Structure formats: C-alpha cells, structure tokens
Amino acid sequence: MTHRLIQAARRQPVDRAPVWIMRQAGRYLPEFRAIRANMDFLSRCKTPEIAAELTLQPISRIGVDAAIIFSDILIPVEPMGQKLTFTDSKGPVLPEPIRTLAQVEALRVPSADETVPFLGEAIKIVKRELAGKLPVIGFCGAPWTIAAYMIEGTGSRNYAWIKRMMYNEPQAFALLMDKLTETLIDYLRHQITAGADIVQIFESWGGALSRKDYLHYELPYVKRIIAGIQDMGVPVVLYMNGGGHVLEELADSGADVLGVDWKVDLKDAFDRVGDRVALQGNMDPCLLYASPERIAAEVKAMVQAVGDRPGHIFNLGHGILPDMDPDHAKAFVDAVKTYSVKQYA
Amino acid sequence: MTHRLIQAARRQPVDRAPVWIMRQAGRYLPEFRAIRANMDFLSRCKTPEIAAELTLQPISRIGVDAAIIFSDILIPVEPMGQKLTFTDSKGPVLPEPIRTLAQVEALRVPSADETVPFLGEAIKIVKRELAGKLPVIGFCGAPWTIAAYMIEGTGSRNYAWIKRMMYNEPQAFALLMDKLTETLIDYLRHQITAGADIVQIFESWGGALSRKDYLHYELPYVKRIIAGIQDMGVPVVLYMNGGGHVLEELADSGADVLGVDWKVDLKDAFDRVGDRVALQGNMDPCLLYASPERIAAEVKAMVQAVGDRPGHIFNLGHGILPDMDPDHAKAFVDAVKTYSVKQYA
Numbered sequence: 005m006t007h008r009l010i011q012a013a014r015r016q017p018v019d020r021a022p023v024w025i026m027r028q029a030g031r032y033l034p035e036f037r038a039i040r041a042n043m044d045f046l047s048r049c050k051t052p053e054i055a056a057e058l059t060l061q062p063i064s065r066i067g068v069d070a071a072i073i074f075s076d077i078l079i080p081v082e083p084m085g086q087k088l089t090f091t092d093s094k095g096p097v098l099p100e101p102i103r104t105l106a107q108v109e110a111l112r113v114p115s116a117d118e119t120v121p122f123l124g125e126a127i128k129i130v131k132r133e134l135a136g137k138l139p140v141i142g143f144c145g146a147p148w149t150i151a152a153y154m155i156e157g158t159g160s161r162n163y164a165w166i167k168r169m170m171y172n173e174p175q176a177f178a179l180l181m182d183k184l185t186e187t188l189i190d191y192l193r194h195q196i197t198a199g200a201d202i203v204q205i206f207e208s209w210g211g212a213l214s215r216k217d218y219l220h221y222e223l224p225y226v227k228r229i230i231a232g233i234q235d236m237g238v239p240v241v242l243y244m245n246g247g248g249h250v251l252e253e254l255a256d257s258g259a260d261v262l263g264v265d266w267k268v269d270l271k272d273a274f275d276r277v278g279d280r281v282a283l284q285g286n287m288d289p290c291l292l293y294a295s296p297e298r299i300a301a302e303v304k305a306m307v308q309a310v311g312d313r314p315g316h317i318f319n320l321g322h323g324i325l326p327d328m329d330p331d332h333a334k335a336f337v338d339a340v341k342t343y344s345v346k347q348y349a
Numbered sequence: 350m351t352h353r354l355i356q357a358a359r360r361q362p363v364d365r366a367p368v369w370i371m372r373q374a375g376r377y378l379p380e381f382r383a384i385r386a387n388m389d390f391l392s393r394c395k396t397p398e399i400a401a402e403l404t405l406q407p408i409s410r411i412g413v414d415a416a417i418i419f420s421d422i423l424i425p426v427e428p429m430g431q432k433l434t435f436t437d438s439k440g441p442v443l444p445e446p447i448r449t450l451a452q453v454e455a456l457r458v459p460s461a462d463e464t465v466p467f468l469g470e471a472i473k474i475v476k477r478e479l480a481g482k483l484p485v486i487g488f489c490g491a492p493w494t495i496a497a498y499m500i501e502g503t504g505s506r507n508y509a510w511i512k513r514m515m516y517n518e519p520q521a522f523a524l525l526m527d528k529l530t531e532t533l534i535d536y537l538r539h540q541i542t543a544g545a546d547i548v549q550i551f552e553s554w555g556g557a558l559s560r561k562d563y564l565h566y567e568l569p570y571v572k573r574i575i576a577g578i579q580d581m582g583v584p585v586v587l588y589m590n591g592g593g594h595v596l597e598e599l600a601d602s603g604a605d606v607l608g609v610d611w612k613v614d615l616k617d618a619f620d621r622v623g624d625r626v627a628l629q630g631n632m633d634p635c636l637l638y639a640s641p642e643r644i645a646a647e648v649k650a651m652v653q654a655v656g657d658r659p660g661h662i663f664n665l666g667h668g669i670l671p672d673m674d675p676d677h678a679k680a681f682v683d684a685v686k687t688y689s690v691k692q693y694a
Binding site for chain 1: 507508509512513516517556558559560561562591593594611612613614633634635636638639640643666670672
C-alpha cells in the first residue's frame, strides 16, 4: 500500500491531504515529559527502544499520518568529532566551537552504520510496530544549519561566526561543508536502508542568508545531498525556515517537496513553484494557541486557498511549541481530515 | 538646500545614493563606549546633551549622509505607564508584561511634549550643531513591534504571548494597538516639530506574522500613523525586518521609502514596488566582517544591480553589530561614495 504522504509528496492523487506536525514527538505531550524526566536528551536519542516509543506517542494521541523518528539534527556532530551537550534551558551547546581550518581538518567523515547504529535500530522498531500502517520519516539537518551550530557553539541571533568564516576563511568553510555533505549523505542512506519511507532535510537557519549567499554558500551542498540519495527511491522534503526569498531555487534543488514556514503565502507559493514540487505546511504554530474553532477555520481557509491542486501536505510552518495543549494539536489534525479535499494529479 | 537623503526619499534626482547605517550611533564606536561606561542606557537617552553628542559621533568618523537621533523605540512605553529597564546582557526588560484587558485599560496615551521633552531637545541641539549640513532622522517603533515587547516583557523567539492575545483577547489587543497608534503619532509629531527632517518607523518584529495576520493585525495601525503625520511634510521610511512577504502591501502604506533587510533581493524589490516608493538598504550587516575590498565589491555589485533607478538609499539590512570594526563601517560608506551613480527621476 502506498501511503497518502508518499503519494502527495509525488504529486499523485490522494483522497485528502496527509498531515503531520514538526516536533510531533515532543515536550508538549505529557507522556513525552514522563519519559524525559528519567533520561537526558541525548540518551533518549541513542536508546532505540526509547526513541521508538517517543516516535510512536503522537500516532494514536494526535492521529497524524506519519511517524517522524525521534532524534536530533545534531546527532552527526559527535561522530564527526565535536563535543555536544544539551541543556534544558539553552538547548544544544557545543563547548568547543569550530573556528579554524585546523579544527575543520581534524573532523572525521564518519560511517553512520558504525557510529549511529541506534538510529537505524530505532527506525526498524518503529517500522515493525507500525506494520505498514503509516510511513516513517527520517531526517537530517541541512549542512549550513548544522555548520552554524558547530561554529557558533549554540543557537545564534546574527550568525556572526559562521558568516565570518564564510567571508574570511573560505577554505575552512568549504572543507567543513564538504565533510558535512558527505556525512549527511551517508546518514540519510543509513536511515533509508533501515526503512525510512521518506526523508526531510531541515534548513532551520539558512534563512539568515541573502539569496545571493544562499545560492553560493549552501544550495550546492543541499543539491549534492539530494543527488546522493536519489538512487534509493524515497521522496525528499526540503524544509526551510525563512526561505520565501529562494523558493524558486529550492524548487530546482531536486527535492520532491518544499516545506515552507507561515510567512509564505501558500497559494502564491504554489504559483511560484508550479508543477516542480509538492508543498508542505504551513500554519503559524502559534495559531494552535487559538480556540479549536479558530484552528478549524484557519485550516478551512487554507484548504480553500489551495483547492484541489496536487501535492499539498498539511503541517505547521515550524515545530509545535513545547507548552502547546495536545488537544489543540489534535484539533488541527482533525480539521485537516474534516476539510481537506481530494487532490488530483 | 535639500539634502540628498530627502531627495532620494522622494525619488528625485541625486548626484549619488545617500548612505547611513542603522545603529550608526552605537556600541561599535569606542567613543560611544567611553560615554556608555559612565551612564546607563536610559539616562543617555533622556539627557539631551548626551543624546545629541552620541548622535553626532558617527558623522565625521564614518562620513554618513544623515544623523539619526540617539534614542530607543521603547522610550514611549514608560510614559504610557509600563516599567522599563535595560540590561547590558539581555537588552530591554519590562518586568510587568501586559497580559490582560485591565492592564491595557490602565495604560495612558501620553503627550510627548509633556513626557519626553528630552527627545525634542536633543533633536534641537543636533540641528543647531549640524547647521543644515546634514538632515536629522527621527524615529519610532511600529506598534506591533512595541506591543510585542510590552506583552512578552523582553525580546522573544516565538512571540507566543502577543499572538495569544491577538487570537484569544482581540478586544485587549485592539485597545493596546489603538493606544500605541495614538501615542506614536504624537511622538513622531513631537520629533518633526523639533526639527526632524525625515522619520523612520522600525518594524523590527512584525516579520514574525504571516501575511494574512500582518495585514489584519498590524498594517492598518501603521497606515494610521503615517496618515497622522502626513500634513507635516516630511518623508516617512518604513523599515521592516523580515518583510519580504508583504512588500507590495507596504508599498501602499503611504510610506515614501521602504527599508528592507538583506533577505530581499534589491533588484526584485524595485520591480515589485514599481514607482510607488523608494527603497533603503540592504547589505547583510555581517558582510562588514569581510575585508574592505570585499565590502567594496559587494557595494559595487549592489550599485550594478540597481542601476540609475531613482530612490535608492544605501544602508545595511539591519543594525550594525556592536563588535564591528568602525573602519569597516567607513569602508562601506566610502564604497557607496565611490561606486554609486547618479539617480534620475
């Protein structure tokens, strides 16, 4: 059976739009917090049974159309040779940020099979549990996004350090991006081999680049990653936060689906990308703070704007917020099931 | 004499593009930090002689074509009745954030002449010192941007509290926006009366809104502010961070100039707004970390992209960063003077 998500990703006919939620396996779920209390973040990612359990939590509770493996975009960083810690208050912290060519040269291009076997194991458990009922989404971060963490050392407002390296140490920057690109191709292949039915590349921070810089310093690497997994036959979603200014170029990246944030007008976006890609998104995550009635009305308006065009996958425009009421997430998913219409090829 | 900045703002012919830098009176200047060491941020804003001195510091040092009055977009908040503090590490903190209708009802619509006379005084000193050689820029924050600070209590990543109020307490939100709008009209009129030759509205955070929400929850108030000062005859710059998705609508706001961030392609933007407005911007502030040669090359490329179209004011796409080398700011300004060309009407 071909899943609704996979069909929509390929712009094939579906009975209604598929729907899932970025960060659906996350802190907003009380049952997630219960497991979280006993185990630090990285240990949860690295313990296949736990990661699988967290992956499956939102399936019945929220009623989404896919499971996205519980993990983190920074998982490849440790095998490359950089220390990584997570704190509850500040998120990821890399205590020894990469700032020099010598540091970049010292980084490895690790084998995922050898260094992150827990990820494939978790995917296999999820696949077994789902027994073909729903597809599994694998994922990685986009290279500039991961490089930003590696160079800044944590989340950033201005991305001053990575941009300094881009502009002033082009050799170090290019070598880091090369190593990340090779690492991420292997990392996605590992997930697909384990059973991922579709993969998403998270470009969380590349939206901090001008179009000119994005096309020069990031898009070629993203394209290489997509080309590097094309033979495995699973669709690729390229999600970009703040990517409205490069939508046409993303549509030619080789990705099957573009994930867009809520600052992109979905109807305009369909007009801009034409029949080259499907689109995923894009309600403002903060709209889930509104009443279930309001949430349903927003979903209905989005359905009316998009119409019966092929290739729309419902999602938020960014991850669900950790203090969100799970019932409001369910209201969103229920509204998609109620209002979304058949999509024709 | 009509200044280059004012002519370009009106899309009139100029011998070359005018240039200034957002936050040009700021921490990146050693002479600014010298004064800063002795006085807290708000006291500097409220002491006309100090504010005037800080305003004038970048004029000879950097060679910009305008002076922007040293102040802060949150200055109107105290007269409205909300406590405001500034910390060196966290920036503005409003310890009693506005969350309820009762709190909004308790806010005043203050007279600027009565509550912020220091601002007009500072403008008068600057005008006297400049003796007509350069124009003076007055400014305010856009209402949603100020409301975000008032409701969140500090800078925010997700704007969860203000969006909650927008969606769930529409009466409280609308009353706050009404009061801010009236306050800001009077606040800008005070600055223009004191001698401001042009004013800029800083929409720092409105880019967190979807187009639909921006048009519903913010743009009508921005338009009212612009209409409320139109009789005073000075051009209005509307700067928006992350506003690429609403550029056409901003062009119809009544503003004379749109300030755009570096994620907007300047040539595209000119095509999108046509002859309705001038454009101000928009080099990535982080490009000033690059070498003076690279900075000059980027300026030259921007000039070539824009050509001799009327109505381009050079600036960065956001404020200059506090750790920037002042010589690199000067390299930017020098490059504009070297490479920019005559603009024809």
